[in-house]
Amino acid sequence: MPDITWEAPFCGEGANCFRIGTDANGNAYIAVAGQEDHHLTDTREALASLIRDIKAGKADHLL
Numbered sequence: 001m002p003d004i005t006w007e008a009p010f011c012g013e014g015a016n017c018f019r020i021g022t023d024a025n026g027n028a029y030i031a032v033a034g035q036e037d038h039h040l041t042d043t044r045e046a047l048a049s050l051i052r053d054i055k056a057g058k059a060d061h062l063l
Contacts (some may be wrong), residue, residue, distance in 0.1 A: 009033035010051065020047055 006029075007020040017033035028044035030051075031037075 004029050004036070004039075006031075006036060012054070020051060039040075 004021040004023050006019045009019050011015040011017040019033050019036060021029045021031075021036070021039075022044060023029070023036055026044065027041055028047040029036075029039045029041050030047050031039035036053070
């Protein structure tokens with residue numbers, strides 16, 4: 001497993017929390033808070049875009 005540096009959890013208005021992280025190679029990861037060993041990997045730009053949309057309320061149903 002890569003050495004991932006996780007950011008603080010982002011929690012929506014409900015109990016849905018997720019975290020993003022990066023590794024030394026610049027790969028980005030997203031996971032449900034507390035379940036970081038089960039994560040998705042994509043580019044940092046793609047995950048940042050997803051998070052911006054969630055924070056803007058465009059994808060709240062995904063949480």
